[in-house]
Amino acid sequence: MSGLSSRLEGQRHSREKRRSSCREARRDSVDSRYTPPGRSLYSRSSNRRNRSSRRRDVSHDPHSSRKRRDSSRYVAFDRILSRLEVIEARLPVSVDSHVVVVDDGSVSTPLIGADRDRLLTIIHEFSDLFISGTAASTVNTGSMEIRLTSNTPISHRPYKLSIDEKNRGRDIVSDLLSKGILRESQSDYASPIILVKKKDGSDRMCVDYRALNSITVKEKFPLPLIDDHVDKLGSYKIFTSLDMATGFHQVPMRDDDSISKTAFVTPEGHYEYLKMPYGLANAPIVYQRIISKTLKTLIDAGKALTYIDDVLLLSNSVEEGLDTLKEVLHTLKTAGFSINLKKCTFLDSEIEYLGRLIGHGQVRPSLGKVDALIRSPKPTNVKEVRQFLGLAGYFRRYISGYASKTACIAKLLRKGLPFLWGAEQDTARDYIIHCLTNEPVLAIFNPRLPTELHTDASAIGLGAILLQEHAGRRKRVVGYFSKSTQGAESRYHSYELETLAVVRALQHFRHYLIGIAFKIVTDCNSLKLTEHKKDLLPRVARWWVYLQDLNFTLDYRKGVLMQHADFLSRNPPLSTANVSHIRNPSSWAKIAQTADVETQELISRLKDGQLDDTRYVIKNDLLYYKFTPTGEDPRLLCYIPKGHRLSLLRVFHDEHDHIGTDRTTDLILRHFWFPSLRQFVKKYISYCLVCLAHKKFPGLRHNRFNPGQSQISLFLLYTPMS
Helix, strand or coil, rough: HHHHHHHHHHHHHHHHHHHHHHHHHHHHHHHCCCCCCCCCCCHHHHHHHHHHHHHHHHHCCCHHHHHHHHHHHHHHHHHHHHHHHHHHHHHHCCCCEEEEECCCCCCCCCCHHHHHHHHHHHHCCCHHEEEEECCCCCCCCCCCCCCCCCCCCECCCCCCCHCCCCCCHHHHHHHHHHCCEEEEEECCEEEEEEEEEEECEEEEECCCHHHHHHHHHCCCCCCCCHHHHHHCCCCEEEEEEECCHHHHHHCEEHHHHHHHHHCECCCCEEEEEEECCCCCCCCHHHHHHHHHHHHHHHHCCCCCEEEECCCEEEEECCCHHHHHHHHHHHHHHHHCCEEHHCEEEEECCCCCCCEEEEEECCCECCCHHHHHHHHHCCCCCCHHHHHHHHHHHHCCCHHHCHHHCHHHHHHHHHHCCCCCHHHHHHHHHHHHHHCCCCCCCCCCCCCCEEEEEEEEEEEEEEEEEEEEEEEEEEEEEEEEEECCHHHHHCCCHHHHHHHHHHHHHHCCHHHCCCCEEEEEEEEEEEHCCCCCCCCHHHHHHHHHHCCCCEEEEECCCCCHHCHHHHHHHHHCCCCCCCCCCCCCCHHHHHHHCCCCEEEHHHHHHHHHHHCCCCCHHHHHHHHEECCCCCCCEEEEEECHHHHHHHHHHHHHHHCCCCCCCCHHHHHCCCCCCCCCCHHHHHHHHHCHHHHHCCCCCCCCCCCCCCCCCCCCCCCCCCCCCC
């Protein structure tokens, strides 16, 4: 026993010795905050020496294998602990289930150097304000009250859900219960729920409040005038955009009476909201009132603008912008708000806000408003020409010389003539599109004017135009929308397609339409019945849940009166991918060029006259390449250094539904250039696993295995030759 005790004591002593050495290594790692790539706290050579020495020491010990096994376990465990401590020491903020990790790569800003360091310091100071997921904080500057025109409780049976949907719904309810957003209910009210998919594939639980909204007294608090906001923006140079995280779930319900009216039922229970849910008719207005009250001092001082959950900070210098940001973050933290860091942009000279592109002393329409029309394909047959002229003719009063300008296009409608679309037609089409996407056709949205949303759908695509009626009953366009149908959408019934067109258009123009009464005009008469129908198709029910907080009426018009919307639905943009584009190409390229040594040397040589190359141009310390497409005028494209070309290609290929070499190259050449671009794109796509998996290889298809036919078993008997 004494021998065993001594061995155990020796093992304990060796473990303590190893632990102390690990602690010293951890202290060294934490102090340096850096471990060279490919090197751990334990080098391979030292491991080999330690293993060989241990083998020599225990070669005559009958328990040597157990010792080696135990010691290796402790070494592995200590390594894990040491690496975790090093990682934890490097994290700039504390991490829990809600707080997002703030690092240099998660902050969207063009700032560099000392300005960027100060921005990160401010964000770290208010790190608990930035979250991911559902906000757990509660706003203390306002609450939500529900007032009804009828005292008769709204009660519906739960919608049918599959077993899988029940399980997922149960998980969502449990999560909201644990965060104090829900509680179990005994209310007389009961609205059903449905599950819808978010963009990231996760589930969102939506309550069908249509019946409750129909008897809700509407709030009268005014939304800010977008026109007034736009008038203030042109005189500022630096902008910061903040997005409130799950903002509605931060606003408490006022009292038990209001709480009881939010009650909903699932197949397994009855619950009610303690905080404001999505889908209530007054939710956007209530949130606007609360955020306006919270930031009133800053709004009155001209430092901030708010539009529901979008907050825009204004300044004329980086220093002023940083001071304003710190003041706003302090105010929001005191009031109990949380912010979604991923959707924020800090101190940029150009930013998109409420459908306008703001920067450099100008306020321009956002590309998204007119992109559907600009990128529409050229007509290739008589039917498409008729659709284009239908759109142009609807606004002919705003187009100078409309008849003469469109004569060359209109003649293609004549019978017996060959269809020849040439340069003359291209010029006329470009002129029409220019007129339709600029003043006086394109107007700034005014919530006080009568507003109409005209929609149309086809198996090819969805289209919509947002219009407002100005003086003299003249209708002017606020924005265009067009989108190709995706996958199974092209096989939907016409009623479903028309409904989908309305839903997608309302989602696209949502920031204009929240808080106002407007009219939806469609050529599908059956849509009018959808609003008051109880038993909807599950797909249609999910679509309509998104629109419960909008105040609209449906109006039917014959198809012959809807040719302007008909063009957009039957001629969707050529590129239909969900674009994850680089918002400010020049800002992104400047950061990339500043960090690249070779590019800086090239810029220095061009400035000093050491390199005489007229293909390159330096403008605002940014290197451009003079690109001249065949038959077109030259244009300046941002030069991309070697280290950033792969990440650029991932954006323009992987996030554009893995389009081909030509289309990927054309997309990149809208803003960027680097040597051998097409070859680089071609090689990247040739190794893309997603593209290879979906590639159709030439040759005949293999016959299918048919188990219905009789099978023949072939046995081979091997007999060795004598």
